Amino acid sequence: MGGAMKMTNNFQRVLGKGGFGTVYHGNLDDAQVAVKMLSHSSAQGYKEFNAEVELLSRVHHRHLVRLVGYCDDRDNLALIYEYMANGDLKEHMSAHYRKTRRGNVLTWENRMQIAVEAAQGLEYLHYGCQPPMVHRDVKTTIILLNERYGAKLADFGLSISFPIDGEYHVSTAVAGTPGYLDPEYHRTNSLTEKSDIYSFGIVLLEIITNQPVIDKTRERTHINEWAVLMLTKGDIRNIIDPKLMGDYDTNSAWKTLELALGCVNPSSNRRPTMHTF
Structure with a gap:
């Protein structure tokens, strides 16, 4: 605990909060880092801690956030990641972010x-990677942006590996975030x-529209139903982030929207693969 307190300057600056921990700004050997604190008292939190350490210790890619190290000292657990200066995609697209950090609207490019x-x-x-992995919690808050707006995926606590026998299918208790959760997976546990891919389709719709994923005041509550409804009115300008x-x-916008709607197809067999991107 003392090491984490020193690294974060007594937990002075909060970078974000997730389901199983708070992320603080820190310094380690003159480099900026992000320190996620979890509690041993949360069984799910401890399980996610171990899953992240296991995955990020063996999996390395320029678009996955890098694990610098971790601490496990009796009462507290800490995961130490590379620092991503521009936060997560969701906060960066929000009015709140622009108000508090004087950020600019993200361009289409x-x-x-x-x-x-x-x-x-x-x-x-x-x-x-071997064995293949599924993230299970893809959403705009797990896409982190560095100082050049380069994107990296984070939060691998729910990730699961597939069997190596080539069967891209595993039965498991359903986990994920409402709104992003694949309805077929929710229905079948498969x-x-x-x-x-379904969750990534929802992310694409958010990127295009900057609309909430779920909004009960909207004519259609869920973002994909809303996008389809707006498309029936025949003009993409009704959908693009104002x-x-x-x-x-316009051509890029139509192609991206078409791809997003393909990703959220109710039938998983009809969704594209990541190779499509």
């Missing part, structure tokens, strides 16, 4: 680059890499 880099991170999990002020490539 920025958004497309972030989407591609996040997709490359997922593709590596699905096809590049997990495949296509469940990550904060872009029309500054986007």
Whole structure:
């Protein structure tokens, strides 16, 4: 605990909060780091801690956040990651972020680059590492941005590896975040890499529209149902984030929207793979 207190200057600056821990800004050997604190008292938190350490100790990719180290000293657990200066994608797209940090609206080009880099991170999990992995909790808050707006995936506490026998399918208790959760996985408990594809489709819709994933005041509560409804009105301008002020490539926007809607197809067999990106 003393090491974590010293590293974070007595937990002075909070970078973010997740389901199983708070992330603090820290310094280690003159380098900035992010320190996620978890409690031993949370059985799920301890399970996620071990899952992250196990995965990030053996899996390395330029679009996965790097684990610098970890602490396990009696009462507390800490995961130490590389520092990502521009926070997560969700907060960076929000009005709150721009108000508090004087950030700018992410350009269409920025958004497309972030989407591609996040997709490359997922593709590596699905096809590049052995055994293949499924993230299980893909959402805008786990896409972190560095000082150049380069994207890296984080939060691997729910990740699960597939059997090495080639069967891309595992039965497991359902886990994930409401709104991003694959309805087929929720219904059958049968997990495949296509469940990550569904969640990534929701992320793409957020990137395009900057709409909440679930909004009970909207004509259609869920973002994908809302996007389909708006499309029936025939004009993509009804869907694109108005904060872009029309500054986007229409052809690129149509292609990205078409891809996003393919990803959220109710049938996993009809969704694309990460190779599509």
